[in-house]
Amino acid sequence: MTTYSKIKPKKVLFIATRQIGDVLVTTPLISKARELWPKAEFHFLGYRGKLEMLHGNPDITEVIETSDRPGFSEYLSLFNRLFQRYDLAVVTQPSDRAYLYGLVAAFRRVGVLGGHPQGKDSADKHKRSKSEKQNAWKKFICMHTVDVDYFNQHVITEKLRLLETFFKNPADLFSKQISVTPPVGEPLTPIIASELKQPYVVIHPGPLTAYKRWPLAYWQELITWLVNQGFQIVLSASPAKQDVQLNHDIMSLLAQEIKDKVINAAGKLSIPQAGTLIRSAALYIGVDTSITHLAAACNTPTITLFGATPPTNFGPWPNGFIGEQPYQLRARTQTVGNVTILQGPGECVPCRKAGCLDNADSYSECLDLLEPKQVIEAVQKALAN
The missing domain is CATH 3.40.50.2000 (Glycogen Phosphorylase B;)
Known part of the structure; x- marks a missing residue:
């Protein structure tokens, strides 16, 4: 060269x-x-x-x-x-x-x-x-x-x-620490700021494409467990119609006493405001999407659910990592720095296809088989650290 x-x-x-x-x-x-x-x-x-x-x-x-x-x-x-x-x-x-x-x-x-x-x-x-x-x-x-x-x-x-x-x-x-630079934060909207209580967990369930989604019932189970542990939940989403609808569908499954502890912030935050929200969170949980990378860049403990995408290629970078490759290609659970990546079972994981049907609207069996129990165990470890 x-x-x-x-x-x-x-x-x-x-x-x-x-x-x-x-x-x-x-x-x-x-x-x-x-x-x-x-x-x-x-x-x-x-x-x-x-x-x-x-x-x-x-x-x-x-x-x-x-x-x-x-x-x-x-x-x-x-x-x-x-x-x-x-x-x-x-x-x-x-x-x-x-x-x-x-x-x-x-x-x-x-x-x-x-x-x-x-x-x-x-x-x-x-x-x-x-x-x-x-x-x-x-x-x-x-x-x-x-x-x-x-x-x-x-x-x-x-x-x-x-x-x-x-x-x-x-x-x-x-040879030196490598970090992602997040955007400078902006103040939260008064409505969100007034409702926010510590400690809270930010959950971002909406990916750009359907094959990166986790089942609705799994989000319901996870949110219910987190609220019962004493956390407020902020459910974030982009203003995109499908993301707003996804949050609405999740909210509709929650019991009223759980729903009362959840803020649905779908479409209400800019990217810099999302950074402000995430920086003060006890934990962030999300799918394979840009806001998950933002969470990792904000140094917040980050748990992300990966399906078809190889974490070796696009796993959220753990800030301060030294070297060329933080992750293994396949591991049910792996934690590097402030980032935990969870993958479902299967020899085909990760396939790098657009889900099992290889199109944007496909399901992904590996995410369907990634059960809430696995995520809850990762949450417990992240909070303990």
């Missing part, structure tokens, strides 16, 4: 054109780049409505928003704004569009390349060959690239490796 340790860019553009969680996991990369280039100016390009995780980030001078489906006039305006304005573009997503933005914006580029399918049969070889052809132009325009590995390489390690070409010794990237 060629090293470019003498390069000192004055202006750097980070590009993450995906979801909220994908933005948050770039923050260790940004922090490490700041160590490399303390005097450089850092800008960040992402989708409108997905950048709240950068609120108050001390290393970012300017945030540039774009639509996830821009029209011709918006493309033209953005290209004019970006054109050769930067010394380096750091492309943290493998999409063609992200690379196009990097090509327009900077003289030099580093980038993440799409993963190659696992397996050795003819279909996998064909897919791998096709992927390599699609990546050829991206490699050509970059001074350094990093391949995605959805099973063995953590996403934060993947992002950090974009900087390895700028180190004389790339191992130095992982």
